[in-house]
Amino acid sequence: MSRDTALVSADWAEKNLDAPGVVFVEVDEDTSAYDGGHIPGAVKIDWKTDLQDPVRRDFVNQEQFSALLSEKGIANDDTVVLYGGNNNWFAAYAYWYFKLYGHRDVKLIDGGRKKWELDARPYNKDVPVRAATQYQASAPDLSIRAFRDEVVQAIGVKNLVDVRSPDEFAGRLLAPAHLPQEQSQRAGHIPTALSVPWSKAANEDGTFKSDDELAKIYGDAGLDGSKDTIAYCRIGERSSHTWFVLKELLGHENVKNYDGSWTEYGSLIGVPIALGDEPGKA
Amino acid sequence: MTSPSNTAASNIADGCAAPDQSAPIPASVDLQKETVITGVVTNADGEAVGGAYVRLLDASGEFTAEVVTSPQGVFRFFAAPGSWTLRALSRHGNGDLTVDATRGVNEVGVSVSS
Structure with missing residues (x-):
């Protein structure tokens, strides 16, 4: 692709x-x-x-x-x-x-x-x-869809890319800023996930940035091209945008979208959660 | 008897699309806690611009959220206290405005021109 x-x-x-x-x-x-x-x-x-x-x-x-x-x-x-x-x-x-x-x-x-x-x-x-x-x-084709157990096993092993806004990543907000914030689940992110908001990949007019710009964005964020990647957001549609960039525009091999995303992960009992702006440890 | 007010469709978690920008703020929204930034996009003639794209940028200029104005030109964000930039894009041109928002409703206007 x-x-x-x-x-x-x-x-x-x-x-x-x-x-x-x-x-x-x-x-x-x-x-x-x-x-x-x-x-x-x-x-x-x-x-x-x-x-x-x-x-x-x-x-x-x-x-x-x-x-x-x-x-x-x-x-x-x-x-x-x-x-x-x-x-x-x-x-x-x-x-x-x-x-x-x-x-x-x-x-x-x-x-x-x-x-x-x-x-x-x-x-x-x-x-x-x-x-x-x-x-x-x-x-x-389940090679492009990730489920929760696989996501937990990917902590510290695969690239996890959190594409929500920085405030959602850090746990300061539970939803994007155009939605009311009341929600029931826990805030934060999956430990070891890189924060690369979906918006980094788009120009102001909604078009995708050039392949060179995109490669630099994910490279600078620390995405390891030799590993498999799972992208997630709150409910799986913003992460589809990033899945499209990584898989279809940049041609990375094994990229999955975790459509359960934060609304599922942040409601699971017993899974690790990291707070703050850093990825956190496995 | 309980009325079946929960239809099947309402059991599905909402996506991240923005709600109707001109609808009243839902009663469930606590304005003691929320920082609402709302207003109207107007063109050079002072007419409301529906269908404009309004972007909320944080104090460092980073993208935070985007909504499309209602036919009456209205937009609304749920943000946090602090400094924000509103950037409006439309087929009539673009415009920017910086806002120092506080808790509660912050009303502003953004004009666009080419």
């Missing part, structure tokens, strides 16, 4: 809106943005109602994902071009998810909705009608 295969520019997107075999998909937690205007021809996927199981705390399974994409009119051999708000967090989460279920050709629009808006590119409100397909998801 590389920038050329995983990422397209807003300009490319606008020129390929009607290209055959290309499906634009807006992914967000709050889909009111889509309803108020979206990239012409794009279908929407709701991060919460479409991608999370309504009962169990998990995401949808292989059959549910197959049914979702069939209903959206997305075929296995389509090129899926994802974008969304929040600097593409939810679109990056969906990218990881499409990869997990084996979709072959997935791309992100560099900068997502923000870049599209700042460039003053066109929107429309038409909801496209796409004929249903018979989508067949593959079995989940």
Whole structure:
């Protein structure tokens, strides 16, 4: 994977809106943005109602994902071009998810909705009608998804990358600063995790920094390229952004996203937690 | 009888997306404890700018959070007492403002121009 295969520019997107075999998909937690205007021809996927199981705390399974994409009119051999708000967090989460279920050709629009808006590119409100397909998801590729036991075993062994804000890392805040702070679980971070906020990887307009800049950011933070890496945040969507950078843009081999992230880890009984700005000891 | 007020969807943990910026502050938010920085983004003609991206930068200029203004141009952050910079980006141009926030509600205005 590389920038050329995983990422397209807003300009490319606008020129390929009607290209055959290309499906634009807006992914967000709050889909009111889509309803108020979206990239012409794009279908929407709701991060919460479409991608999370309504009962169990998990995401949808292989059959549910197959049914979702069939209903959206997305075929296995389509090129899926994802974008969304929040600097593409939810679109990056969906990218990881499409990869997990084996979709072959997935791309992100560099900068997502923000870049599209700042460039003053066109929107429309038409909801496209796409004929249903018979989508067949593959079995989940667990080489890119980390679970809690594996994360505990990775302390002091693998690269753990905490992509939340410095105040969340240190335990001074429990959630990003645009959300109320009341939460029940413990604050802090997984011992030995490096603090590299997701935002380090993005320019102000939401586009990704250059490969050279990105390599320097993670190198300076102490990421050891010879080790496997697990990225986490609060609930797994900001860390999808960093997973995308490390795996798809920089081409690191073994990178997993821990989607349980801090909401799970910070609620586990008996696991070690570090407070303060330093990674802490294993 | 208990009413089924918890729908299945509300059992799912919220993601990190920002809530509706113009909605009233939820009653569960304790303004004795929270430091709210809120205001309106306006353009050179003094008109509210909806759909602007407002970034909250800490005292060292580091990114902390970002929200999109409501159709009325409103944004809101839950921060901490101290010095912050608000940076607004929009299709009408950009603008900055430094805020010394204290506990409670801090109301500010940010103007953008190209």
